[in-house]
Structures are given as C-alpha cells and as structure tokens.
Amino acid sequence: MSGPALIHVVVSGLATGCIYALVALSLVIVYNATRTVNFSQGEMLMVSAFTAWSAQHAGLPLPLALVAGVAAGGLLALLIERAIIRRAVAATHWDVLIITLGLSLVLRAAAGLVWTNEELPFPALFSNRPIAVGPVRLAPVSLGVIAASLILMAALVALFRATRFGRAMRAVAQNQTAARLMGIGVERVYSAAWVLAALVGGIAGVLIAPLTFLSTKMGLVAINGFTAAVLGGFGSLPGAVVGGMLLGVIENLAPLYLPTGIRYSVPFLVMIAILVARPRGLFGRVERRKV
Amino acid sequence: MRAAAWAVGVLAALGWPLVAPRYFVFLATLVAVNAVVAIGLNLLSGYTNQLSFGHAGFLAIGAYTAAILTLHAPALPVPLTLLAAGLLTALVGLALGIPCLRLDGLYLAMATLAFGFVVVEAITNLDPLTHGNDGLRVPLARLGPWLLDTDRARYYLAFAVAAAMILAALNLAATRTGRAFLAIRGSEIAAQASGINAAAFKTVAFVLSAFYTGVAGGLFAFVVGFLSPDAFDVFLSVDFLVMIILGGLGSVWGSVAGAAVVTVLNDALAGFQTYRPLIFGAIMIACMLFAPGGLAAMTRRQS
Numbered sequence: 001m002s003g004p005a006l007i008h009v010v011v012s013g014l015a016t017g018c019i020y021a022l023v024a025l026s027l028v029i030v031y032n033a034t035r036t037v038n039f040s041q042g043e044m045l046m047v048s049a050f051t052a053w054s055a056q057h058a059g060l061p062l063p064l065a066l067v068a069g070v071a072a073g074g075l076l077a078l079l080i081e082r083a084i085i086r087r088a089v090a091a092t093h094w095d096v097l098i099i100t101l102g103l104s105l106v107l108r109a110a111a112g113l114v115w116t117n118e119e120l121p122f123p124a125l126f127s128n129r130p131i132a133v134g135p136v137r138l139a140p141v142s143l144g145v146i147a148a149s150l151i152l153m154a155a156l157v158a159l160f161r162a163t164r165f166g167r168a169m170r171a172v173a174q175n176q177t178a179a180r181l182m183g184i185g186v187e188r189v190y191s192a193a194w195v196l197a198a199l200v201g202g203i204a205g206v207l208i209a210p211l212t213f214l215s216t217k218m219g220l221v222a223i224n225g226f227t228a229a230v231l232g233g234f235g236s237l238p239g240a241v242v243g244g245m246l247l248g249v250i251e252n253l254a255p256l257y258l259p260t261g262i263r264y265s266v267p268f269l270v271m272i273a274i275l276v277a278r279p280r281g282l283f284g285r286v287e288r289r290k291v
Numbered sequence: 292m293r294a295a296a297w298a299v300g301v302l303a304a305l306g307w308p309l310v311a312p313r314y315f316v317f318l319a320t321l322v323a324v325n326a327v328v329a330i331g332l333n334l335l336s337g338y339t340n341q342l343s344f345g346h347a348g349f350l351a352i353g354a355y356t357a358a359i360l361t362l363h364a365p366a367l368p369v370p371l372t373l374l375a376a377g378l379l380t381a382l383v384g385l386a387l388g389i390p391c392l393r394l395d396g397l398y399l400a401m402a403t404l405a406f407g408f409v410v411v412e413a414i415t416n417l418d419p420l421t422h423g424n425d426g427l428r429v430p431l432a433r434l435g436p437w438l439l440d441t442d443r444a445r446y447y448l449a450f451a452v453a454a455a456m457i458l459a460a461l462n463l464a465a466t467r468t469g470r471a472f473l474a475i476r477g478s479e480i481a482a483q484a485s486g487i488n489a490a491a492f493k494t495v496a497f498v499l500s501a502f503y504t505g506v507a508g509g510l511f512a513f514v515v516g517f518l519s520p521d522a523f524d525v526f527l528s529v530d531f532l533v534m535i536i537l538g539g540l541g542s543v544w545g546s547v548a549g550a551a552v553v554t555v556l557n558d559a560l561a562g563f564q565t566y567r568p569l570i571f572g573a574i575m576i577a578c579m580l581f582a583p584g585g586l587a588a589m590t591r592r593q594s
Binding site (some may be wrong): 094268276 | 340342356390391394398400401402404405406409412416489532535564566567568573575578579580583
C-alpha cells in the first residue's frame with residue numbers, strides 16, 4: 001500500500017481511536033473514584049446521542065443540540081448515581097457492577113421505547129468528503145474528531161491538575177480514607193465522577209453517532225472503550241488515551257493484512273492477547289491490597 | 292418430610308409430559324437445559340465471585356460439538372455425545388482459564404466477554420463444519436435402538452441429565468473442593484492464608500463450569516434442533532447471569548428456580564421483545580438493592 005493511502009488509513013484509525021479513548025476515559029474516571037466499572041456507560045452515551053437528535057429535530061441549531069444531548073447525559077448520570085447507586089453504597093463492588101449491568105439493559109430497552117429500535121442517520125458537524133493535504137487525502141471528519149478529542153483531553157488534564165475539584169478526585173482515587181480525613185466529601189466526588197464520565201462519554205457519543213448511525217445498539221462501543229482502557233492499564237488516564245488510539249489504528253489497519261473472517265474479532269483478540277501477555281496493560285500498576 | 296418433598300418433586304417432574312400439552316413439555320425441557328447452565332455459571336460466579344460474560348460461548352461450543360458429532364457418527368449413543376460436548380467445552384475452559392488465572396474479577400469478566408464474541412465469529416467463519424450463518428440442522432439423538440424423536444423423549448433425556456448434574460452440584464458443596472470454593476468466595480486472601488491454592492481452585496471452578504455448560508449445550512442442540520451462531524450472543528450470557536442473580540448466587544436450587552423463572556418469562560414475553568430487557572434489567576437492579584441473595588435467600592429467611 002502506498003504511503004499517502006496508508007496515512008489516510010492511520011488518520012481515520014486515530015479518529016476512531018480518539019472516540020474509543022474518550023469512552024475509555026469515562027470508564028476510568030468512574031473506576032478511579034469508586035473502584036467499580038459502570039457497565040451502562042455505553043448506554044448512557046447512547047441516551048446523550050438520542051437526546052441531541054431529538055433536540056435538533058425540535059428546532060435547535062446543531063451545536064446547541066449536541067450540548068443539550070451531552071448535558072442530558074450528565075443529568076441522567078446524576079439521577080442514577082443519587083437514586084440507585086448510592087443506595088447500594090454499602091454493597092460490594094460486585095453488586096454495583098451487576099446493578100450497572102441491569103441499568104444497561106433498562107436504558108437500552110427504554111431508549112427503544114422512547115425513540116426507536118431502528119437505525120437513524122445522525123447530522124454530522126464535519127464533512128465526510130476528503131480534502132487533499134499535499135499528496136495525502138484526509139477526511140475533515142477524522143481531523144474534526146481528533147481535534148475535538150484532543151481539546152477535551154487537554155481540558156481534562158487542566159481539570160485534574162489545576163482545580164480543587166480535580167485534586168479532590170485524584171485524592172479519592174489514591175486513598176479514600178485519607179481523602180475523607182482531609183475533609184473531602186467523598187460522596188460528592190462519587191457523584192461528580194459519574195457526571196464527568198457521562199459528559200465525556202456523551203461527547204464521544206455525539207462524535208461517533210454520525211459515523212456509525214444512531215441506534216440503541218451504539219452502546220456496544222463501550223466494549224471497545226473497555227478494551228482500550230485495559231490495553232492502557234485500567235485506571236490510568238494517559239493509558240486510556242494511548243490504548244484508545246492504538247486500538248483504533250490496529251482496528252483500521254487489520255483488515256488490510258488479515259482475512260475478512262477475523263476482522264470483527266480484532267478488538268477482542270487484542271484484549272485477550274493483552275490480558276494474557278500483560279494483564280496490567282501498558283501503563284497499569286500492580287495494586288496491593290491489605291486484608 | 293424431606294424425603295417426601297423429594298418424592299413429590301421427582302414424581303411431578305416424571306409425570307409432567309404425560310399431562311401437559313406438547314408445548315409445555317418443550318418449555319419444561321428448556322428449563323432443564325437452562326438449569327444446567329445456571330448451575331454451571333453459579334459454580335463459577337456464585338462460589339468463586341468471578342463474573343462471566345462468555346457462557347453463551349461455552350453453550351455454543353457444546354451445542355455445535357454435539358451436533359457435528361451426531362452428523363458424522365449418527366449411531367453414537369446420546370450420553371456419550373453429551374459427555375464429549377462437555378469434555379471438549381471443559382478443555383476450552385481450561386485453555387481460557389489458565390491465562391485468566393492471573394486476572395481478578397473485572398479483567399476476567401472482560402476476557403470472557405471477548406471470548407464469547409470470538410466464539411460466535413469463529414462459528415460464523417468455520418462454515419465447512421458449522422454451515423456458518425445458514426445454520427445447522429441437528430440430527431435426532433439416538434439411544435441404542437431408540438430415536439429420540441418426540442418432545443416427551445427429549446424431555447426425559449434433559450430431565451435425567453439435569454437431575455444427575457443437580458445431584459452432583461449439591462454434593463460438590465459437601466466436598467473439599469466445594470468448601471474451598473466457599474472459602475474463596477468469603478475472602479480470597481483469607482482462603483490463601485489458610486493454605487487453599489486459590490488460583491488452582493478457580494481454574495477447577497472455571498473448567499467445571501465450562502463442562503456443565505457444554506453438556507447443556509449438547510442438550511440444547513437436540514432440544515432446539517437447529518443451531519445458528521447469532522443465537523449465542525452476549526445477551527444470552529446476560530440471561531444466564533439474570534438466572535443466577537435472581538435465583539441466588541451460590542445456591543444450586545436457586546439456580547434451578549432462576550432458570551425456570553427466566554425461561555418462562557422469556558417465553559411469555561416473546562411477543563414483547565422490546566420490554567424483555569427492561570424487565571430483566573429491572574430484576575437485576577431490584578435483586579441487588581432489595582434481595583441480594585435472590586430467591587434462595589427469601590425461602591431460607593421464611594423457614
């Protein structure tokens with residue numbers, strides 16, 4: 001394959017990878033704060049995308065509709081965290097995991113009832129027609145997704161490093177008891193983590209919906225997000241970003257070199273391979289637990 | 292009293308196909324098949340606190356093994372076919388279990404999820420053997436001179452197998468291995484400190500779980516009569532999880548009860564496909580919030 005064509009494939013892989021990275025980030029944000037994984041993260045971003053679609057059809061201009069969708073995802077996360085997850089706060093992580101699994105079923109079925117189980121086209125912010133950059137042809141949608149994701153990631157870095165709230169989240173991730181003793185409202189950090197994750201996931205949702213169609217099944221992108229997060233080492237934020245990009249590129253390059261039969265299995269084979277060879281991922285650290 | 296309850300239960304189960312309409316005999320057969328899967332999954336999830344999203348994959352391996360074996364060796368008696376399905380699935384479970392040994396709960400859940408997807412893709416692509424997406428018609432099961440060609444015959448087959456597997460699982464809880472499982476469930480670290488090789492026992496649980504599910508897969512193939520890869524998707528794995536969560540983690544009879552409720556609900560909601568996940572999801576959430584031990588714990592509390 002020629003160089004410019006290869007660059008085209010890699011760039012569109014990076015664009016998909018950015019979306020996986022955002023989904024991975026949203027999973028890791030909840031995990032770091034609460035030590036449980038939200039299996040309904042994919043369905044929450046699906047709700048964001050559907051809400052944005054409705055808002056646009058209600059007459060809102062597209063950018064505003066996207067903001068409304070993302071905000072609705074955040075609100076939904078707040079409601080779920082306060083009404084359901086917090087009730088199970090005394091429960092084990094295992095219980096919360098199963099609750100979020102149940103939530104993913106409920107949200108998907110509810111979205112099918114409220115909206116539709118069909119696939120809908122989603123309005124795109126960026127054009128799909130390739131433009132020439134020197135000898136290379138690139139799709140503006142790839143560049144747009146990459147730019148939007150990088151801006152969001154930079155904002156997250158700023159949030160975690162430079163704000164009181166970000167420091168509180170990092171403190172809770174490191175040691176909950178110590179954080180509580182320092183006067184941090186750990187419960188509020190839980191809620192905030194859920195909302196923040198839903199916002200990041202919601203942005204991923206409205207970015208991916210134009211590429212894949214809007215459907216109740218789009219929550220399955222969370223599986224790629226999991227793979228990305230595991231690839232980077234679950235719990236590591238930079239790992240989630242690198243893992244996502246890597247997965248996107250691998251997934252886009254694989255069909256060029258592998259038979260079509262195993263094409264759809266690529267993310268899963270990558271996941272199994274990384275779990276077998278290096279279970280803590282690229283950036284994960286071994287956790288020590290005290291009895 | 293206990294013996295009387297057993298006798299009534301066994302008699303009711305034996306008499307069911309003589310009095311019930313054909314469709315309900317078929318439904319009861321499915322309950323028996325799903326009960327075996329639920330017990331298998333509970334050996335893993337309930338006793339050793341590991342979540343599996345891949346049991347539909349194990350079921351598929353068992354089902355296709357039994358179907359392909361019967362296609363190529365039609366004279367093979369059905370118990371041997373089922374045993375082969377169980378053993379091959381257990382072997383795959385071992386191959387998956389050994390690398391997954393080092394993984395804790397979340398990572399194992401992800402690995403099994405990936406495994407389930409890979410199995411479906413593999414079945415779709417191995418069309419010379421499995422006929423891929425066209426589906427595979429399963430020949431009738433044979434037991435010596437008899438051809439199991441009625442719903443009633445298949446019911447008795449499934450009932451006999453399920454009864455044997457239930458008894459084995461009940462007795463497992465009374466063996467050293469069963470106690471090791473329970474200790475690991477209580478606290479893996481404490482179990483290790485007491486000299487239990489947690490990693491080895493978790494692999495045993497994984498392999499046993501795969502064996503149960505593989506046997507159930509073989510039964511499933513004969514009961515349903517037609518296999519296609521899309522029947523074994525991740526949502527089937529989630530159905531199995533709903534069974535054990537509703538029935539009660541770590542309880543054999545709970546698994547059976549959960550399998551019965553979910554199978555019957557699945558059938559009753561066949562016309563309302565869109566509401567099905569809504570109800571199953573709500574069951575999962577409600578169980579975790581209000582009845583963590585499931586049906587098994589409820590009956591225990593009353594007695």
